Amino acid sequence: xxxxxxxxxxxxxxxxxxxxxxxxxxxxxxxxxxxxxxxxxxxxxxxxxxxxxxxxxxxxxxxxxxxxxxxxxxxxxxxxxxxxxxxxxxxxxxxxxxxxxxxxxxxxxxxxxxxxxxxxxxxxxxxxxxxxxxxxxxxxxxxxxxxxxxxxxxxxxxxxxxxxxxxxxxxxxxxxxxxxxxxxxxxxxxxxxxxxxxxxxxxxxxxxxxxxxxxxxxxxxxxxxxxxxxxxxxxxxxxxxxxxxxxxxxxxxxxxxxxxxxxxxxxxxxxxxxxxxxxxxxxxxxxxxxxxxxxxxxxxxxxxxxxxxxxxxxxxxxxxxxxxxxxxxxxxxxxxxx
Amino acid sequence: xxxxxxxxxxxxxxxxxxxxxxxxxxxxxxxxxxxxxxxxxxxxxxxxxxxxxxxxxxxxxxxxxxxxxxxxxxxxxxxxxxxxxxxxxxxxxxxxxxxxxxxxxxxxxxxxxxxxxxxxxxxxxxxxxxxxxxxxxxxxxxxxxxxxxxxxxxxxxxxxxxxxxxxxxxxxxxxxxxxxxxxxxxxxxxxxxxxxxxxxxxxxxxxxxxxxxxxxxxxxxxxxxxxxxxxxxxxxxxxxxxxxxxxxxxxxxxxxxxxxxxxxxxxxxxxxxxxxxxxxxxxxxxxxxxxxxxxxxxxxxxxxxxxxxxxxxxxxxxxxxxxxxxxxxxxxxxxxxxxxxxxxxxxxxxxxxxxxxxxxxxxxxxxxxxxxxxxxxxxxxxxxxxxxxxxxxxxxxxxxxxxxxxxxxxxxxxxxxxxxxxxxxxxxxxxxxxxxxxxxxxxxxxxxxxxxxxxxxxxxxxxxxxxxxxxxxxxxxxxxxxxxxxxxxxxxxxxxxx
Numbered sequence: 001x002x003x004x005x006x007x008x009x010x011x012x013x014x015x016x017x018x019x020x021x022x023x024x025x026x027x028x029x030x031x032x033x034x035x036x037x038x039x040x041x042x043x044x045x046x047x048x049x050x051x052x053x054x055x056x057x058x059x060x061x062x063x064x065x066x067x068x069x070x071x072x073x074x075x076x077x078x079x080x081x082x083x084x085x086x087x088x089x090x091x092x093x094x095x096x097x098x099x100x101x102x103x104x105x106x107x108x109x110x111x112x113x114x115x116x117x118x119x120x121x122x123x124x125x126x127x128x129x130x131x132x133x134x135x136x137x138x139x140x141x142x143x144x145x146x147x148x149x150x151x152x153x154x155x156x157x158x159x160x161x162x163x164x165x166x167x168x169x170x171x172x173x174x175x176x177x178x179x180x181x182x183x184x185x186x187x188x189x190x191x192x193x194x195x196x197x198x199x200x201x202x203x204x205x206x207x208x209x210x211x212x213x214x215x216x217x218x219x220x221x222x223x224x225x226x227x228x229x230x231x232x233x234x235x236x237x238x239x240x241x242x243x244x245x246x247x248x249x250x251x252x253x254x255x256x257x258x259x260x261x262x263x264x265x266x267x268x269x270x271x272x273x274x275x276x277x278x279x280x281x282x283x284x285x286x287x288x289x290x291x292x293x294x295x296x297x298x299x300x301x302x303x304x305x306x307x308x309x310x311x312x313x314x315x316x317x318x319x320x321x322x323x324x325x326x327x328x329x330x331x332x333x334x335x336x337x338x
Numbered sequence: 339x340x341x342x343x344x345x346x347x348x349x350x351x352x353x354x355x356x357x358x359x360x361x362x363x364x365x366x367x368x369x370x371x372x373x374x375x376x377x378x379x380x381x382x383x384x385x386x387x388x389x390x391x392x393x394x395x396x397x398x399x400x401x402x403x404x405x406x407x408x409x410x411x412x413x414x415x416x417x418x419x420x421x422x423x424x425x426x427x428x429x430x431x432x433x434x435x436x437x438x439x440x441x442x443x444x445x446x447x448x449x450x451x452x453x454x455x456x457x458x459x460x461x462x463x464x465x466x467x468x469x470x471x472x473x474x475x476x477x478x479x480x481x482x483x484x485x486x487x488x489x490x491x492x493x494x495x496x497x498x499x500x501x502x503x504x505x506x507x508x509x510x511x512x513x514x515x516x517x518x519x520x521x522x523x524x525x526x527x528x529x530x531x532x533x534x535x536x537x538x539x540x541x542x543x544x545x546x547x548x549x550x551x552x553x554x555x556x557x558x559x560x561x562x563x564x565x566x567x568x569x570x571x572x573x574x575x576x577x578x579x580x581x582x583x584x585x586x587x588x589x590x591x592x593x594x595x596x597x598x599x600x601x602x603x604x605x606x607x608x609x610x611x612x613x614x615x616x617x618x619x620x621x622x623x624x625x626x627x628x629x630x631x632x633x634x635x636x637x638x639x640x641x642x643x644x645x646x647x648x649x650x651x652x653x654x655x656x657x658x659x660x661x662x663x664x665x666x667x668x669x670x671x672x673x674x675x676x677x678x679x680x681x682x683x684x685x686x687x688x689x690x691x692x693x694x695x696x697x698x699x700x701x702x703x704x705x706x707x708x709x710x711x712x713x714x715x716x717x718x719x720x721x722x723x724x725x726x727x728x729x730x731x732x733x734x735x736x737x738x739x740x741x742x743x744x745x746x747x748x749x750x751x752x753x754x755x756x757x758x759x760x761x762x763x764x765x766x767x768x769x770x771x772x773x774x775x776x777x778x779x780x781x782x783x784x785x786x787x788x789x790x791x792x793x794x795x796x797x798x799x800x801x802x803x804x805x806x807x808x809x810x811x812x813x814x815x816x817x818x819x820x821x822x823x824x825x826x827x828x829x830x831x832x833x834x835x836x
Binding site for chain 1: 516561563567723732
């Protein structure tokens, strides 16, 4: 069997060339899809926000403002122009790199997104790290001890995790670590340049809260996927040929079992990048989720538009990276026509 | 006996000396204040959001007149002012030697420019009407400003003490939204968007004794339980202005913290569409006023914090008249009035509650229950804030809603029949016009009292309670305001007890 495996991998050079061609073709296709998607997203976001009730000028000036002041602000914000005129203005600013300015923060939106991303990005990555570090060993353990006490225990805790809202876990962690023991601050973010380790520390609790909840799904998925794989012929063969159990589990079985897990992981990462709105509010982190939440409430439309656009890009890019990882985990995928 | 007396005397002396010592402000230290909402920009002259004034007004910016914690008008950038006997000419004597944080000097030219900017036709000041009455600005010398109004305006001084009337420097004013420069006791350092605004002591402040603190940081934490956790964990020192009433209760039992319960300029009212059936009938509105137990509303919604009101006027504002007795809780009377109005079996209506304000949602639920007891069935609809502005406030597509009106001296909104209450009363308009032209204190008290009484009689809206201020802080924070007669979290005289 191992021999067949080797033959399978060892292809003639001439066959490999189309692979690279295929890869380039794939990348271009993905890129064009991204552009079309962005255009559609931009039109959709723009029209939805355009139709959204709630005059930004009135929200900014409050309910006692005079009609004259409202009119002045509307013309200053360009709200009196037609739909297409406003859309074109927005697009030109976006593409030319001049950028649009946030109404409330009085700074370019892309700068805002970059600064918020320096919180949300690491937060999402740390949450995913927690999730992976918890779920994969636990899932493998549960699969290997199927229906025994250990497995039941793991299943019980994942059920609990699935039922727990993350903001509640977040508050619980604050009560325990900040209020009771006082070893973490209850929230806030000092900033990377001000205090690097302090910043890492301030992301630990929220990313743990996010990670644990996501780990519940991943553990169950790893377990069931692992159970499927462990019944496969090649696992039996690997065992029969006298490989160590460790090698069988971690080299042969896990690698294949990870593919569905990876799909969900990619979705989760995309979701986290798009903003862990509630956790960011509980820990008052200046992240992307809180930015867009606040911007919608205050009708800071330039911010809402661009953040939504950015989130769309983030999801597409994350999925693209997941596709690439598939290929590196599962050699068969490289051979499929992409 | 003598020895005992002597001992007692000494003890008394020591104790009194101790208290005197303990109540003398100490300089130094930094304070972290939690303010729930992040301000949309830092320019009070371009946006009415209360969050802006709470951070910058009186701390970074000052106007000619300030308001102290008792609601009195005290000298700000003007050391004193005079009103001519005809009531139309105001003379302000400006403080000498005042510098802006960027080094520019403050004088009558700067003051004139600020007033002209506010009343300009291109202004985005939310209240240009405050300044429109000024028809002539004279400067007898560099430190005297004489304003001539086209008619008597009883609220002119009150308006000049609000955040809309701050003094900006003529050169550094363009970036006020993101880089505010004023004459206040604190100098702006930075605004970490989404997190905090930092300001430090301004050494060139016109009062060399003030401020006591070296640094003040406003941190923006919206979630009420996160605010309490941050205070308990020591990340912040004060929850300025208002904590959630349910946690204020809990915190008042904790020895490490103190809770103030004071008054604000805000009135929480059940706004009523006076043109929508059946609320166009005065008897129906009066019946509702009888059917609401205001003290119970305060107890259930605000956990007992807050003062019931009978009209659109806060007890902390001068000329307040207590009208809560006018429609004291009486469900029998309410049923009779409903019968008289032609609704012996009551009716159904919808109350639309803005989602962002928890007090409004809670009050709406409590009132729906109270009104159901006299046969009025309320359907509750929760609306997003932007929707509220558009549908309820602008298009008046509503019957009832619940909202806090935070501005002081805003009873004039009842004189505008186009305002979302759609209240149209010539009697009120006349009374308000007379009040605005009142030449002296007695006349002001009489006519502003009349105004309060007319709308209370007509039961224009359901008057619920004056919003309480519930600041919570560490016990060693001294000088924090208990009452808020103006919209500001003034840190000028705040200090740390060592």
